[in-house]
Amino acid sequence: MKKFDYFQPETLKDAYSLIEKSNGSYIYIAGGTDLIANIKNRLIQPDALISLRRIKEISGITQNKDLTLGSMTLLRDIEKDSHIGQNYPALAQAVKILATPQIRNVATIGGNLCNSAPSADCAPPLLVLEASVTLEGPGGQRSIAIEDFFMGPGQTCMNMSEILTRIRITPPGENTGMAFLKVGRVSTDIAIVNAAACLTMEKNVCRKCRLSVGAVAPVPLRLRSVEKMIEGQEISPELLNRAGKMVEEEVKPITDVRSTSGYRRIMSGVLIKRAIEEAIRRMEQNK
Amino acid sequence: MTEYSYIGTEAPRPDAPDKAAGKALYIHDLVRPGMLYGKIKFSEYAHARIKHIDTSKAEKLPGVHAVITGYNTPEIRIGFIRDNFALKKDKVRQFRDEVAAVAAIDPDIAEEAVDLIKVEYEELPSVFTPEDALKEGASLVHEVDTRGRPKSDNVVPVPWKFVAGDVQKAKQEAAFIAEDHFQTPLIQQSCLGTAGSIAEFDLNNNLLIHAKTQIPFLAQNDFNRALAAMGLKGKNTRVIVPAIGGSFGTGLDTHSYEYISILLAYKTGRPVKIVFNREEEFTALSPRQPPKSHIIQGCDKDGKLTFREIRMILDNGAYTSWGATTPSVMMLPISSLYRVPNVFYETKIVYTNNTYCQAMRGYGNPQGTWPIESNMDQLAEAAGIDPYEFRMINSNIPNETSPMGLKISTCGLKECLKTVAEKLDWEEKHGKGRSKARGVGMASLLHVGGGARVYRSDGTGIIMKLDDFGNVSVITGGVEMGQGFDASLTLASAEALGVTPDKINIISGDTATCPWDVGTHASRGAFTACNAAIMAADKAREKIFHLASEHFMRRVQSKLKKQKKKDPDFEIPDLDYERMFDPSEFDMKENYIFLKGEPDNPLLRVTLEEILRAAHYKEQGTMIATEAFYDPPNENIDPRTSRGNISATYSFGTQGAEVEVDLETGKVKVLQFVAAHDVGKVINKQTIMGQIYGGVVMGIGYALSEEYKTEKGKNLNPNFLDYKILSAPDVDFPIHAECIETNDEKGPFGAKGVGEPGLVPTAPAIANAVYDAIGIRIRDLPITPEKVLAALKEKKD
């Protein structure tokens, strides 16, 4: 492992001034569960790591009108938060089965997004919740929709000096149910496919539908055409089958050591169907 | 039934607290004064000629003490047929071939130095399947054999064949026949503690090596041979085995990395440590062999097995380890699991440019049992007989010699089958769950349970040494590697000697101080060591009772006098002092020596430590240290006939699974699992449960998820992110472990070996359950959702 410097700024400002002073390559580190593995595997060889762990302003969960998650919030803290468990079960479930307790004790939600793995488990729930993310850098602050954040495997729309500071979610309102599902080879696994659904219902008719699948394209996908097809319809087994087929056509999975493109394709359809069913079931339970 | 004080109890493992608290010292923790760190440069090709190795840059890197290659070190041949070399010259035959190595002051510098070594290769055509390797004109992995004679093909000169009766005739006469092809994947042992060694020389050029091995004494022999090759003939090796985080067969061979640490230590004059990281553990250690089997079995109209024929082809990889002898163990179930009079078994082991294989827990038995037990269900179906009934009809029985010459003494197979059927509610469930895609399945095993005469000796030594305080050092040649050896030996020693288990201290893992042992393998550790402990304890008791006959009376008398002083009303009883001079009148339990039949009178018993001190602190005194060497009554397999009673007794077992298949995802979910094992006798309840649970979970991993994936000889998943063993959250179903006690007279307190059986029949039990659930037979492990889904689709089309 190549040697690197390690900085622990206490404020965003201090972090920016470190960047301005630095002349080599640097990279932010949150929990390090993706980053350190990448350094050890020599995928990246930065001269310096700037830890975000001591920056209090970008950590923690707050619920006002919206739910705000500091990017440095530990996955374990999200998992334990009863408000999130109650009101955002898709996110809670994604976090609950992400990696192991040991990993969740150090890994952050910001790291999961910024790492931009197509399989990132936090992505599908945030996509169906239409979350927005705040990016801050020496040049100022901007807020963008989560859907515009991911650019490809390991690539986001952030520039080098920007920090993801906050994730904001607007509560989805009445008569809404949501779910997150994942298939892996064993219980603790990177997703072969993961999926989330969030549906607002009026009796049997779906008023609003948000669907997402991960690990089946260069970025986690929002399935807009499938959503459109479902909105305004009654949810029936035929409709679900049609949705499953559409999903299979929309995804562009690859074959790798974990799975085959064929299996991933079929699983995307199956998971979306099941996620919709579970979302509706949950909504009915909450009535 | 004999009543025991400790045998069968749930005593905690003596090694557990230190391991749980992180205090146990593994090879990773050890630091020797002046120690350097070694690192190996591995091949970048599956098959290539080495044209040039440039080490100049590495040598110049500050902190580097030595850079070695096959060209500047003596040739050290290793392996079962000595077709492997510690460092490769001229040519590489697999990706993991060691072409150079460095020793440096820290691991980072060593790694950097390895990167600076530049090797020029000329790539050669490669063979990656045994079938391709056997083709006319296939590229030769080895151009010459170990004696330097030219080779004309890629066949490994280790053929195995077993023939009994007349299979051709039986085929013609059989009422029902089932035939199929089965295969298993390469899998990795997945030890949590990776491999490593620290080698160092003293000023007389004797070698001290800390090594992760299951065979310290055979390793000593191997290393002494290497010393001779290095020009140090007559010098000796002392092998010390640190705490081991799982070995599962990886420690049955000595490995290139160990010899490289020796070469580097000799060159630098410093201790040199090589420890594998996880990636190296996957890519540079040997996984379990992947055989392909063609099986045909037949039975008569009543369901009695009449013949079994298996032809097997094994991918050896580029070199030959002791793993090439695993077919000799496969021969056991193939010839003798269930009663079958006519048997034909033949193997072909073939060199390829894949990673070379070695033994893993079960020593071939899981690979042998996979086709047998899958095909048993197929044959039962062909004959129209329930698979449980079919197994009962053909079950082994006690006191019968099998066609291979296995003298089956006790045999609890029928009880095991029955237990599984009952626990699974077989009658209610088998064949009745299709509509819900649920099914039950079972499979059985036969394994060596009384040692295994693989080498010329199957012996093990024990020394029992008692101190002033009645503490007993039980010094053994066996190795604790996580299986619970120390826990079993503690209880057996305590029981046999008559002391409490807290007085027992197991000392192991040092060839200089521990008595000789052939190796901890073949589920023989507890069986042989506990038998030896009983022998050593008997000798110790004899000596102790002899001392008692000298010292007991005086002690008792002084006790009685003391009592009288305290309590003047106390009447000194009329005692039979004659008896107290007769060693044969004594007995010992829970650290007290007493006259037979009078264990409880506090005035009439003396502690062991009192007697020991009396013996020590006396003119012309003595001490108690006894030794015993136990070599079980078993035989080598005769290489000409493939017959021989390889084990003193045999372990049996049946496992059963209830599964549910998700028809949309193809995922097999285990709902419950039953493991009924004929263990002879439970020595330590906690340890045996650990062995069975652990075996089952490892076996389910083999069945459902584990696969060492390669592409053109290169491993694609050298980490636990992509090599999937099961972990705790996967075991979300009950495992009912049942120990059937058959009390084998050869076993220590009746016990048989159980270290390996837990994972032997697991995969076919699950595959049979999957078949029962959805009518689909998976023939190649693991049973992945992809395969199940593809098979479901094929069935529908």
Ligand SMILES: Cc1cc2nc3c(=O)[nH]c(=O)nc-3n(C[C@H](O)[C@H](O)[C@H](O)COP(=O)(O)OP(=O)(O)OC[C@H]3O[C@@H](n4cnc5c(N)ncnc54)[C@H](O)[C@@H]3O)c2cc1C
């Ligand atoms: C054994 C294991 C199992 C895993 N299983 C899963 C799984 O099941 N599902 C899953 O989705 N992931 C899994 N992961 C991946 C990983 O744990 C998660 O992605 C985790 O959330 C990453 O968070 P982190 O805080 O450790 O990120 P880090 O490793 O610290 O950072 C990841 C990347 O994001 C950048 N970064 C982090 N925070 C910020 C920020 N605020 N602003 C700008 N850039 C930032 C870093 O520079 C780096 O490039 C697993 C990892 C391991 C080692």
